[in-house]
Amino acid sequence: MRALVVTAALAAMLLSACTPAAVPDVRTAAERFQGAVADDDLSAACAMLSDRARRQLEGTTATGCVQALSRLTLTDADVTSVSVWGDNAQARLADGALFLAEFDTGWQVTAAGCTFVSDELPYDCDVEG
Amino acid sequence: MRRFLFENGLTLFFLTLLLLALVGQSIAGLAEFNSQQLVSGLQTLSYGQYLLSSDFSVDVAENWQSEFLQFSLYLLVTVWLVQRGSSESKELDKVGPESDEDQRVGDHAQPDSPAWAGVGGLRQVLYSRSLGITMGTIFLLSWLAQSIAGRAAFNGQQLSQRQDPVTWFGYISSADFWGRTLQNWQSEFLAVAAMAIFAVYLRQRGSPESKPVGASHDTTGLEG
Numbered sequence: 001m002r003a004l005v006v007t008a009a010l011a012a013m014l015l016s017a018c019t020p021a022a023v024p025d026v027r028t029a030a031e032r033f034q035g036a037v038a039d040d041d042l043s044a045a046c047a048m049l050s051d052r053a054r055r056q057l058e059g060t061t062a063t064g065c066v067q068a069l070s071r072l073t074l075t076d077a078d079v080t081s082v083s084v085w086g087d088n089a090q091a092r093l094a095d096g097a098l099f100l101a102e103f104d105t106g107w108q109v110t111a112a113g114c115t116f117v118s119d120e121l122p123y124d125c126d127v128e129g
Numbered sequence: 130m131r132r133f134l135f136e137n138g139l140t141l142f143f144l145t146l147l148l149l150a151l152v153g154q155s156i157a158g159l160a161e162f163n164s165q166q167l168v169s170g171l172q173t174l175s176y177g178q179y180l181l182s183s184d185f186s187v188d189v190a191e192n193w194q195s196e197f198l199q200f201s202l203y204l205l206v207t208v209w210l211v212q213r214g215s216s217e218s219k220e221l222d223k224v225g226p227e228s229d230e231d232q233r234v235g236d237h238a239q240p241d242s243p244a245w246a247g248v249g250g251l252r253q254v255l256y257s258r259s260l261g262i263t264m265g266t267i268f269l270l271s272w273l274a275q276s277i278a279g280r281a282a283f284n285g286q287q288l289s290q291r292q293d294p295v296t297w298f299g300y301i302s303s304a305d306f307w308g309r310t311l312q313n314w315q316s317e318f319l320a321v322a323a324m325a326i327f328a329v330y331l332r333q334r335g336s337p338e339s340k341p342v343g344a345s346h347d348t349t350g351l352e353g
Contacts (some may be wrong), residue, residue, distance in 0.1 A: 031297060052170035069309075085281055087172060088288035100292055103172050112290055122291035129170060 021104065022089070029107035031099050038076035042066045042103045045074075049110040050101060053129030054069030059100045070089045097123055151189070158185055171287055179282055187309070190278055195313035196269035201264040213349055214329035216340045220350040232257070272310075273317030275300050279309060 024059040029048065036044040046054060046065035054065050062070045077094035087102040113126030133143065148209055152164030154174070164183055175239040181184055208226060212218040230237045234257060245256035256264070276297065284294035299304055300331050303350070324338075331341040337352045344351055 083288075083294050084286075085288055085294055086285035087174075088285045090288050090294065099288060101171050101289070114291060118295075119245065119293070125291060128291065 009096050022084045022107070023082050026089040026091065026100055026107050027079060029100060030079045030082065033098060033112070034076055034079060034093070037074045042117070047085050048067045048109050049112070049127065050103065050110045050129060053108075053112075053120050053127055056129035067127060069127075072113060076124060088125050097122075099125070099128075135331065154188065155180055155185060158188060171289065183278045184207050186278035187275055187282045190271050190275035191309045191313055193219055194268055194275050194310075195266050195317045196270055197268035198314065199317035199321060201261060201268050204261045204264060211349065212325045212329065214346050215349060216328045216352050217325045218340065218349055223350070226257075275309065276306060 030067045033048045035047055036042070036048065043066050043094075046057075046069060049057070049065070057068045058065055061071065075093060076097050077096070079091045079098075080094055083090050083092075089100040089102075089107065091098040092102065095115075097114045097116070098109055099114065100107045101110045102108075109127075111123070111125040112129035114123035114128075117124050133176060148184040153197055159174065159176055162182070166173050170283065174182060207218065209224055210218075211221050211224060211312065213221060225234075229235045233239055233242055234246050234253060236247075243250045247253070280297055280300035283300060283303070287294050295303065328339060331339075331344045332344075334342050340351050341350060
């Protein structure tokens with residue numbers, strides 16, 4: 001009986017560590033963001049940013065999100081792969097990465113225009129919050 | 130019912146403490162986790178979500194594996210190593226797996242011995258080591274669970290800090306994995322060493338983990 005309880009508890013731990021079924025949702029959110037950037041639909045792109053990322057962006061230029069985004073040259077490369085861990089996710093692009101997090105309203109972009117620096121250091125991102 | 134509670138009091142007491150401690154750990158863990166989430170501008174978790182999270186799982190598993198390692202090692206090491214004067218040690222001349230007669234196995238099994246103690250062959254070999262095998266298996270499974278849940282929690286943190294997630298092999302060679310593992314192991318080893326040596330000179334009246342109060346310091350393997 002005790003062995004059963006221990007086994008069930010261990011199984012629950014292992015299941016909790018599995019990559020959630022959120023991968024398609026993250027991929028959709030990342031592709032919508034990249035699509036908005038490719039179409040130059042910056043108000044749509046701004047709507048997909050997390051509150052903190054949008055505030056950070058607006059704070060850097062003291063202008064609106066759309067104007068601030070227009071001054072950046074974000075890549076419109078395709079999403080090549082997605083990894084999800086808990087309520088955090090990364091969408092790899094052909095030439096960089098997006099980072100996303102899950103909120104009540106769904107997956108939002110927390111960092112964009114990110115380029116790899118090194119294994120020890122964070123990505124260098126044009127937008128982050 | 131009352132008789133059942135009395136006869137199983139030791140197990141039931143510690144299982145109850147386990148549940149209470151797990152509830153306390155989960156409440157404190159949730160508060161800490163959500164505090165960090167708010168600082169990072171991320172969404173907080175409900176109590177149910179936190180119980181199923183990798184953050185809670187790794188915190189539980191890292192302690193479980195070290196406890197089961199402690200008991201597994203203690204079971205195995207006390208077959209061969211002794212501590213003069215300790216109630217935690219067997220007598221100095223009994224080092225090793227002991228004779229079949231001492232262990233009441235094979236032809237020396239008693240009428241009330243467990244069935245597999247007297248059957249010979251693989252079943253007797255397995256039963257003779259069943260406690261160590263079970264505890265050791267739970268240790269390995271708990272450690273595996275720690276590595277899997279720990280990787281998930283670590284990768285969530287990596288992503289929130291704009292860093293790449295790591296593979297399972299990458300994680301089990303990381304400082305996070307070994308820091309979590311060794312900080313638990315060192316405390317278990319300290320507790321066992323302290324118990325083995327303190328039991329030589331100190332007593333707890335009425336406890337089978339201690340020698341009788343009046344037993345000499347030189348008496349080894351005697352439980353009170």
